[in-house]
Each structure stands twice: as C-alpha cells, then as structure tokens.
Amino acid sequence: MKRKTWLLAAATVLVAGTAVGGAVVAFGPTRTTPTAQESSTNTATVERGRLSAMISQSGTLTYRAQPNGSPYSVINQASGTYTELPADGDEITCGDVLYRVDEKPVLALCGMVPVYRDLRSGLAGHDVRQLNGNLHKLGYDAAAGVTIDPADSVFTWRTQQALRVLQHDKGIGLTGRLDLDDAIFLPEAVRIAKVTGELGAPAQPGAQVAQATSDTIEVQVALDPSQQGGVNTGDPAQITLPGNRTVTGKVDRLGRVAQVPAGQNTNAGDATIPAYIRLDDPAAARGLDRAPVLVAITVDEVENALNVPVTALVGKSGGGFAVEVVRPGGRRELVGVELGLFDTAGGRVQVEGGLREGDHVVVPSS
Structure with a gap:
C-alpha cells in the first residue's frame, strides 16, 4: 500500500493523544474490554472506498510566460x-x-x-x-x-x-x-x-x-521545500476561485530554484518552490488576473481501501495503532491495525487488520 511519510508523521501527532472515556490511554496486545451500554458509545462505520491525500495551499491566478514564471x-x-x-x-x-x-x-x-x-x-x-x-x-x-x-x-x-x-x-x-x-x-x-x-x-x-x-491563465503556488517531493507533474488539483467557484487542473511544471520573499526580515527558512497549475478550462478564470485562490493538490490516491476515521485510532503501548470495535451485544474489542494512506480532506485513514466493512469502531464524543 502507498504511504507518504510526512502524512504519517502528521497523523501520528494527531492520534497520539486520542482519548477514551476522557483520559489518554495506551493499549497493549489485542484484548476485549468490559461490556458497555450502546447508548453511551459513539461509533463510526468501517467503510471501503477511494481515499486521497492532498496538499492545500493558497495560490495566485496569473498568465503563463517563461518556465520560471517571468514574463x-x-x-x-x-x-x-x-x-x-x-x-x-x-x-x-x-x-x-x-x-x-x-x-x-x-x-x-x-x-x-x-x-x-x-x-x-x-x-x-x-x-x-x-x-x-x-x-x-x-x-x-x-x-x-x-x-x-x-x-x-x-x-x-x-x-x-x-x-x-x-x-x-x-x-x-x-x-x-x-x-x-x-x-x-x-x-x-x-x-x-x-x-x-x-x-x-x-x-x-x-x-x-x-x-x-x-494569453493562457494558470495558477502559481508557493510550496514549502518539504512538500516538493510529494508533488509531481500531472498531479490533479482543485482550485477554488473568488466567489467560491471550483475548477480543476493539473500540475504543469515545478520550479527548480527556491525563492525567498522580498523583505528585510526574511531568511533562507522562508524559501519556497514555485509550482504552476494548468487549468482544464482556462476560460473559466478569465478576467481574474492576480486573484487569490485556494488550491488542493492530490498527491496520492488509493482505490477501494478499507478505512476508518482518524479519530478512531488509539496508540498501543508496544507501538503501532489499534481501533476499538463494538461487537454484537455491545462487547468491545481492541483490534490492531496497520495504517496506509491518510485522506487529508475526509479525515479518514486506510487500515489493514482484523476489520471488515460495516464494523463499528469507537470514536471520541464530539
């Protein structure tokens, strides 16, 4: 299964403090827990479907010129x-x-x-x-x-x-x-x-x-250098235009030279890598030169993946992750899982382990 290490690291931070019953806990080997009344349990369903990992950034509509973006x-x-x-x-x-x-x-x-x-x-x-x-x-x-x-x-x-x-x-x-x-x-x-x-x-x-x-309009995005390895030419993108209109596009090219914003208080740590996104329908954005937009670039995808909400994950004392499954009759069981792709937009994660589509897993109270 595909994995993005930087996404996994982010998700590890997210779930490290998952709370059950109001306290942060760590779990050992898979075991069953005492029966609880279903009315007090918040659960989510184990699903199967497409997951996408995305990088979201602000961008600017501009007109394409030389490969480095200059006119x-x-x-x-x-x-x-x-x-x-x-x-x-x-x-x-x-x-x-x-x-x-x-x-x-x-x-x-x-x-x-x-x-x-x-x-x-x-x-x-x-x-x-x-x-x-x-x-x-x-x-x-x-x-x-x-x-x-x-x-x-x-x-x-x-x-x-x-x-x-x-x-x-x-x-x-x-x-x-x-x-x-x-x-x-x-x-x-x-x-x-x-x-x-x-x-x-x-x-x-x-x-x-x-x-x-x-005379062809495109979107310029400033990527953090740590994100450059996750973005490739041809990656699909979704662009939200002023007025909340949404159009689609693809990464056309990536800059090779880091750029540092002008200003007296900037340093090398502020450097970014430009990425240029070609719109599938450039006419949809005509008349919006230099307008700010929001861009979501899909950097990884997996089809038909078994998945659960990220909030369902709990850490195991020996390392790794588990989910708490509610079995028939209200019995709860901790099931160890291996993590795959994190869907950054949907808040779900691909899992492999002793789960089936339709199972119910415990999630924190909202």
Whole structure:
C-alpha cells in the first residue's frame, strides 16, 4: 500500500493523544474490554472506498510566460519616436501590429529565435524558418499564389512573394525583405503584461518596450521545500476561485530554484518552490488576473481501501495503532491495525487488520 511519510508523521501527532472515556490511554496486545451500554458509545462505520491525500495551499491566478514564471521581454530594434503603443492587457496574435515607431508598424511574429539580422533572399537559418512558418500559417503564401514549406529554412523567391503580400496588408514598404526593425519574434501569441516604453519618447534599439505573457491563465503556488517531493507533474488539483467557484487542473511544471520573499526580515527558512497549475478550462478564470485562490493538490490516491476515521485510532503501548470495535451485544474489542494512506480532506485513514466493512469502531464524543 502507498504511504507518504510526512502524512504519517502528521497523523501520528494527531492520534497520539486520542482519548477514551476522557483520559489518554495506551493499549497493549489485542484484548476485549468490559461490556458497555450502546447508548453511551459513539461509533463510526468501517467503510471501503477511494481515499486521497492532498496538499492545500493558497495560490495566485496569473498568465503563463517563461518556465520560471517571468514574463517575456519585448525588445525594440527600431530608431525614432514611439507613435503608438499597446495597452496593458492587450492580446497580440502572430502577424498583428505590435506598436509603431515614426508611424511605421512593428509586427509581432511567432518564433523562439529573436530577431538579430535583416532577412533577405538567399539567407538560411532558424530565423528564416520562423518567417516561412509565419507566412504559411497566416496564409500569405496562398494569397501570393505560392506554397511555402513551413519547415524550409531558406529565404526563397516564394518567401519574398508571400512577404510582399504581408507588407502590403500591414502598410509596410513592399521591399520583399524583413529588416531588423520590421518585426519582433515572440514565442507565442501574447498578452501585454506591462508597457515600459512611453508614447512620444525616443525608441532606442535594444531597449525593452514591453513585458508580455501568454494569453493562457494558470495558477502559481508557493510550496514549502518539504512538500516538493510529494508533488509531481500531472498531479490533479482543485482550485477554488473568488466567489467560491471550483475548477480543476493539473500540475504543469515545478520550479527548480527556491525563492525567498522580498523583505528585510526574511531568511533562507522562508524559501519556497514555485509550482504552476494548468487549468482544464482556462476560460473559466478569465478576467481574474492576480486573484487569490485556494488550491488542493492530490498527491496520492488509493482505490477501494478499507478505512476508518482518524479519530478512531488509539496508540498501543508496544507501538503501532489499534481501533476499538463494538461487537454484537455491545462487547468491545481492541483490534490492531496497520495504517496506509491518510485522506487529508475526509479525515479518514486506510487500515489493514482484523476489520471488515460495516464494523463499528469507537470514536471520541464530539
């Protein structure tokens, strides 16, 4: 049976002080106890079913960006004056005009390789492949009456023809080449997180004009380092949104570097590990950027497990645990059990021993 040692330790602390009849007791080997009237006995039923161990944490809704959670930097390469800029929250897709310098459009194209040279006929490379991929995906090759292989890394006459159609569509000079200051390559369609350039200010090549994220919302959770080993990519999660709405998701990735909160009174003991949770339905949380949420990550599960309430456990003097079973006629018997998974949400624990589904076990008075 699966076990989480940190959960077991927590449960040991919980049940170490279990009281019977108002006193804390420890039990020796399995034995029977004197008969008691059933009317004075609080019992719970031994059940069989699914148990889940969860980690519950507060989290924050945010938009996905780089793997470490930081936004993409939008680096300007044009010289002149910013005459049009996007606004915070604007969504920019591949092929859109991102901003203008001296009224000249600067396009947003999609690709992992940032722009670093003029692209013209005869050149080859990953940046050319990105351009070909954009021209094909946006349909400018078909509009030009040609077909571009999006995996082609050579700037051919087909690239030139399709690029001219794009330039005409966006109001750029029909040069048939992509100059360094014509476009910015970003990894994907983006959402503007922050505009750092100023309208009417000088546009300096190499300066950041904006910060951007993807347009996909996710949840960021700060895990205690002791919890990192219990959380894995793909673990299911339940997210409670503002207004008490609940959505589901999965752990998408885990940070590799511990983060320490900013502040004068923080130390290494305050470090946390970021975890990022992908929502199954991101549209359900749109418009809630930076909103606080509650997250429950399922780190372990067991099906069809025999289980009892954690409060039914009592400690044995020789070590281990037992439960007090009420037999027919009101007779009580201590039965030793081995513990498995603790269901942190339901307050129950998986047990193995001389118990059967439907048995009644003694629990403390509420």
